[in-house]
Amino acid sequence: MENARFLIYQVGIYYETIKRTGQDGYYSESHAVTTSDGYILDLQRIPFRRFENEENAPKTPKPVVFLMHGLQSNSVSYIFLGPDLALAYLLAEAGYDVWMGNARGGLNSRRHVQLNPDVERNAFFDYSFEDIGTKDVPEMIDYILKVTGQPQLHYIGHSQGGTVFLVMNSIRTEYNQKIKSAHLLAGVGYMEHFPNRLLRALAISTNLIYSFAVTHGIVEVLGPAETNEPSPEIADTTEKGLLDTLLDAITSLFGESEMLAPASIKQYAHFGQNIRAKTFKRWDYGPIGNMRTYGSLRAPSYDISKITINTTMHYTVSDDLLDERDVIKMSSVMPNARNRKIARESFTHTDFVVAPDAKELLYDYIIEELNNSSK
Structure with missing residues (x-):
């Protein structure tokens, strides 16, 4: 319900x-x-x-x-x-x-x-x-x-x-x-020459940021509830700092507009994986997960x-x-x-x-x- x-x-x-x-x-x-x-x-x-x-x-x-x-x-x-x-x-x-x-x-x-x-x-x-x-x-x-x-x-x-x-x-x-x-x-x-410097720097830690966010239930970006940012109870860590920086970057990119709608943090993580790898490929589960999903150690390119x-x-x-x-x-x-x-x-x-x-x-x-x- x-x-x-x-x-x-x-x-x-x-x-x-x-x-x-x-x-x-x-x-x-x-x-x-x-x-x-x-x-x-x-x-x-x-x-x-x-x-x-x-x-x-x-x-x-x-x-x-x-x-x-x-x-x-x-x-x-x-x-x-x-x-x-x-x-x-x-x-x-x-x-x-x-x-x-x-x-x-x-x-x-x-x-x-x-x-x-x-x-x-x-x-x-x-x-x-x-x-x-x-x-x-x-x-x-x-x-x-x-x-x-x-x-x-x-x-x-x-x-x-x-x-x-x-x-x-x-x-x-x-x-x-x-x-x-x-x-x-x-x-x-293709993202071989992705131009945004801040997002390119954050993409290096894509998997770390994504794992931290999901662990703490931060899976929706710019949703209707107070679910877009880490809870104050979460201890300050490197991971929290990186996630805060990402959320701030997203806010600065999109601002406030009637055109805004919620999105999944996993959408950003997928783009982040590609920015880091300078390619355009499917979701990277890691070597074991990729072998199970795609039959290869690496996520295949589109x-x-x-x-x-x-x-x-x-x-x-x-x-x-x-x-x-x-x-x-x-x-x-x-x-x-x-x-x-x-x-x-x-x-x-x-x-x-x-x-x-x-x-x-x-x-x-x-x-x-x-x-x-x-x-």
Whole structure:
């Protein structure tokens, strides 16, 4: 049974999301998708143009676009800029059936058929970005295609939304056939040249920080309860100091915004393992665990050369979480990928979803490309 505080949190988040879309003049729907491992995901849909609804909208089928948010974010990131500027609304105006995913543990997806995230915390938050890429995203895509009756959709992913695209299509390669085209907005994958110095330094102690956090029940980052930081009763140790530094770094990266949503500490640990190893690989269980799980002493790398989708990797030279050299390397490995640099030198990692000039520098281009590929 979900406790009262959890219910209040969920209803509040849901109400604010629906209210925001309605205030902006758009009809929206909320769909629940239950994954194979029991997580209940919220999937938002904007099927019509502004001020249209089921009664006055044209009945002809529309091409489908699926948008996936980044780490510590949610579907609000694609409506944040409001009418005339936000990507989801621009796509709806261009005649697309727009769907926005919410990963497990995040906005209105902090639910499970059995696990209560406020009680069985360690079990509920035992997931990394690979679980989102191999379960959440493909199962949301299957749901969307079933509801719309379309054989394919277009994919847009920001930051971790790009990461999970790379994971999904390198492991579950059948999804290459279900995606017509993709646009990755600072999609994080290869990390040989990871640019953030503080996170790069903390990544050296990834396993130590993660083990300490899980031991003390600190498994959720920026959740609704006072569960984001170590308890005052925990003695000051090197491990606690490292975890405090990581949490402070996360707070400084994301600040306070309606786009924020909870995430698992294991998502950060998985990125940390890759930053430390300067690679893009699956969760590292250690030699014994890797042999048991993968049949090899080392965690295997994601083979993105298996991704055959027509993919554009948008990037900026002022990104503190993704280096230009890693983007260029990824696009050279994927057979049908190309890279595109944003034409503003100061454009940042979060500007992909919050900068007013993202429409001019990015969104107009994406919509033009989608229109061309949908013909």
